[in-house]
Amino acid sequence: MGTARQSLTHATPSAFGATARRDAWWLQSLVVFLAFSTFLVYSTWAAFQGEHYTFGPYLSPFYSPELWGNSPHAWFGPPPNWWPSGLVRYSPAHLILWAPGAFRFTCYYYRGAYYKAFWGDPPGCTVGEPRKKYLGEHTFPLILQNAHRFFMFLAMFMLAMLVYDAWKGLWFTDAASGVKAFGIGVGSLVLITNVVLLSSYLLGCHSLRHLVGGSKDTLSDSVARFQAWKCVSCLNRRHMLFAWLSLCSVGFSDLYVRLCSMGIWTDWRIL
Ligand code: FES
Numbered sequence: 150m151g152t153a154r155q156s157l158t159h160a161t162p163s164a165f166g167a168t169a170r171r172d173a174w175w176l177q178s179l180v181v182f183l184a185f186s187t188f189l190v191y192s193t194w195a196a197f198q199g200e201h202y203t204f205g206p207y208l209s210p211f212y213s214p215e216l217w218g219n220s221p222h223a224w225f226g227p228p229p230n231w232w233p234s235g236l237v238r239y240s241p242a243h244l245i246l247w248a249p250g251a252f253r254f255t256c257y258y259y260r261g262a263y264y265k266a267f268w269g270d271p272p273g274c275t276v277g278e279p280r281k282k283y284l285g286e287h288t289f290p291l292i293l294q295n296a297h298r299f300f301m302f303l304a305m306f307m308l309a310m311l312v313y314d315a316w317k318g319l320w321f322t323d324a325a326s327g328v329k330a331f332g333i334g335v336g337s338l339v340l341i342t343n344v345v346l347l348s349s350y351l352l353g354c355h356s357l358r359h360l361v362g363g364s365k366d367t368l369s370d371s372v373a374r375f376q377a378w379k380c381v382s383c384l385n386r387r388h389m390l391f392a393w394l395s396l397c398s399v400g401f402s403d404l405y406v407r408l409c410s411m412g413i414w415t416d417w418r419i420l
Contacts, residue, residue, distance in 0.1 A: 167277040174273040181266035199240030201410040252304040255297035298356040333420040350391040353384030
């Protein structure tokens with residue numbers, strides 16, 4: 150035990166960034182930094198546009214649910230009078246995008262990834278850290294990361310809305326008669342794929358695993374809960390994969406709807 154502790158001490162150098170590792174340990178963090186930054190810049194830009202977020206029956210996932218807005222998808226009608234338009238131009242995304250954003254920001258996988266990639270704490274395994282003392286997530290502000298389980302319930306609600314949007318994306322209005330008919334466009338498949346990937350990400354959540362499995366580190370005796378725990382655990386093993394795939398799909402879904410709405414892309418009908 151003493152030997153193991155000694156070798157661990159030797160394996161983690163004290164100077165920030167110093168390491169005995171010879172592999173490209175920084176490469177993964179660099180990729181995470183670039184990919185996450187690209188998504189943050191694009192999603193922020195898209196959220197502030199406030200237009201080109203619908204096309205035919207499609208609604209961008211960045212704008213769903215659209216509470217108030219100018220499209221036929223809006224629940225409560227046109228933009229509200231109480232919005233401070235003099236300060237910030239109204240966009241339906243401003244009202245809802247914080248919820249999935251907070252869910253991803255507090256995700257256990259993303260935390261591990263962006264702690265390394267954005268503030269190098271730690272830069273990598275067995276790489277010298279910026280601080281001598283391990284503070285964990287027990288104090289402000291990182292203790293707020295524990296709100297993840299609450300954001301999970303919000304994310305479930307929003308996922309249900311996206312499932313409904315994907316269903317609506319299969320019903321096209323005939324321009325001449327105004328009658329809705331079932332059909333499949335490339336955009337329908339984009340929205341359905343997005344929902345499948347988002348479900349695979351959300352249903353593999355660590356917090357959900359604890360919730361369905363039991364309480365206080367003890368597995369429940371219930372067969373149904375044990376089976377549910379097995380399903381969530383199965384997705385949880387690929388949580389990193391689905392975290393990235395769903396991030397790409399949600400961004401691409403917005404881009405697809407946006408470019409179709411702007412007339413740059415054509416939404417080909419399959420059926
Ligand atoms: Fe990643 Fe909950 S831990 S979504």
